[in-house]
Amino acid sequence: MSYAGPDFEPPQPRRFRRGPLTVALAALVPGALLGWLVYATVGGSGDGGARDRASTSASAAPTTPTGPGEPTEDGKGPSPAPTASAPAASGPLKGKVVVIDPGHNPGNFRHPGEINRPVDIGTNRKECDTTGTSTDDGYTEARFTLDVAHRMRTLLREQGATVKLTQDGDRPYGPCVDERARIGNEAKADAVVSIHADGSGAGNRGFHVILPGSVRAGAADTRAIVAPSRDLGERVAGRFVAVTGSAPSNYAGDGTGLVTRKDLGGLNLSTVPKVFIECGNMRDSKDAALLTSGAWRQKAAQGISEGIVSFLRG
Ligand code: ZN
Numbered sequence: 271m272s273y274a275g276p277d278f279e280p281p282q283p284r285r286f287r288r289g290p291l292t293v294a295l296a297a298l299v300p301g302a303l304l305g306w307l308v309y310a311t312v313g314g315s316g317d318g319g320a321r322d323r324a325s326t327s328a329s330a331a332p333t334t335p336t337g338p339g340e341p342t343e344d345g346k347g348p349s350p351a352p353t354a355s356a357p358a359a360s361g362p363l364k365g366k367v368v369v370i371d372p373g374h375n376p377g378n379f380r381h382p383g384e385i386n387r388p389v390d391i392g393t394n395r396k397e398c399d400t401t402g403t404s405t406d407d408g409y410t411e412a413r414f415t416l417d418v419a420h421r422m423r424t425l426l427r428e429q430g431a432t433v434k435l436t437q438d439g440d441r442p443y444g445p446c447v448d449e450r451a452r453i454g455n456e457a458k459a460d461a462v463v464s465i466h467a468d469g470s471g472a473g474n475r476g477f478h479v480i481l482p483g484s485v486r487a488g489a490a491d492t493r494a495i496v497a498p499s500r501d502l503g504e505r506v507a508g509r510f511v512a513v514t515g516s517a518p519s520n521y522a523g524d525g526t527g528l529v530t531r532k533d534l535g536g537l538n539l540s541t542v543p544k545v546f547i548e549c550g551n552m553r554d555s556k557d558a559a560l561l562t563s564g565a566w567r568q569k570a571a572q573g574i575s576e577g578i579v580s581f582l583r584g
Pocket of ligand 1: 373374402403465466467468
């Protein structure tokens with residue numbers, strides 16, 4: 271994620287400390303783990319439930335990216351599959367709508383004027399979008415987010431969900447953060463997850479899930495989504511830990527993997543349950559080694575997707 275401007279963001283632990291975010295309490299960890307345990311008990315105990323099927327497909331996908339529509343190892347994304355827009359006929363998530371928001375856009379670098387244009391996020395005005403960060407070797411966050419989104423789309427469609435992406439590398443830049451929120455709202459999404467990887471300092475590691483704080487200002491009113499978004503976020507965090515083995519961030523969220531913020535337009539303007547996830551820190555070499563691995567990205571996609579499945583199945 272980059273909120274600092276069009277360039278790669280600088281190391282940001284200081285931003286987290288001084289910013290308007292509310293640090294999640296350590297007491298929330300049991301909530302995340304509880305979500306995982308409930309899910310593991312209800313949905314994945316050998317009953318052919320979502321977890322089993324997701325695991326099966328996940329184990330095959332990283333090594334067999336052969337068909338059209340399959341994620342590619344280099345993260346450039348798949349070519350559209352002939353059936354890409356067809357909803358699954360059945361599955362536990364039949365009738366559910368999931369919107370995946372791949373953070374940034376690979377083309378944002380070429381459109382600084384457009385993405386720097388301020389948009390209204392309720393509390394204030396903020397740039398339309400940002401370029402995002404990248405690893406030291408030049409693997410961009412925008413490529414990462416799109417690749418994970420494609421993998422999630424495959425997994426969630428297998429569960430019967432109707433899945434929509436806010437962008438699929440099919441537009442020159444953006445969309446702006448207000449439009450990203452609007453896409454989820456207009457789809458009447460049952461859950462929205464915005465995919466990111468962070469650009470913090472070397473040595474800062476791990477993932478964190480960002481939850482909407484309670485905001486009522488201008489066009490923003492998150493009061494109705496704070497509680498369900500927390501539930502969604504705790505379940506995503508719990509499953510992300512379980513599937514990837516990654517630890518919660520060592521620089522944000524006090525070890526809970528959960529951070530609440532009131533300064534993100536994509537959350538402020540959402541009227542449906544929504545969270546962001548920073549899957550790791552692209553500027554740390556150890557995290558970068560994970561983020562650039564197709565096999566790891568498959569685990570990340572599976573963990574996030576299982577959290578969504580758990581939330582939607584209740
Ligand atoms: Zn980002």
